[in-house]
Amino acid sequence: MTKQSIYKSEEGKRLITQHYEDYIKSLKKEIFPNLTTFKTYDMGHFPSKKHIKNMNSEMLEFLVKHDY
Structure with a gap:
């Protein structure tokens, strides 16, 4: 599977979205301590x-x- 085909697949999009959500969640306490x-x-x-x-x-x- 190529990098481009991963981005186009629904599973690839879901994994990328989950990665960014996890990354943002890891920063939330630092950015918004009372979130x-x-x-x-x-x-x-x-x-x-x-x-x-x-x-x-x-x-x-x-x-x-x-x-x-």
Whole structure:
């Protein structure tokens, strides 16, 4: 399997995404020492209305849960 074919395969994309998420998670304490939640979404650069509604709902739940 070539490097380019890995990037094009769904499994390759998932592994690359997971690698970057793990890397960011490893830095989160250093960058945001009081970070309470870390969440990622699997979507394109411009989210659909469904994704936006889902994110807004989850953000509101977080704010209510943490008394903001």
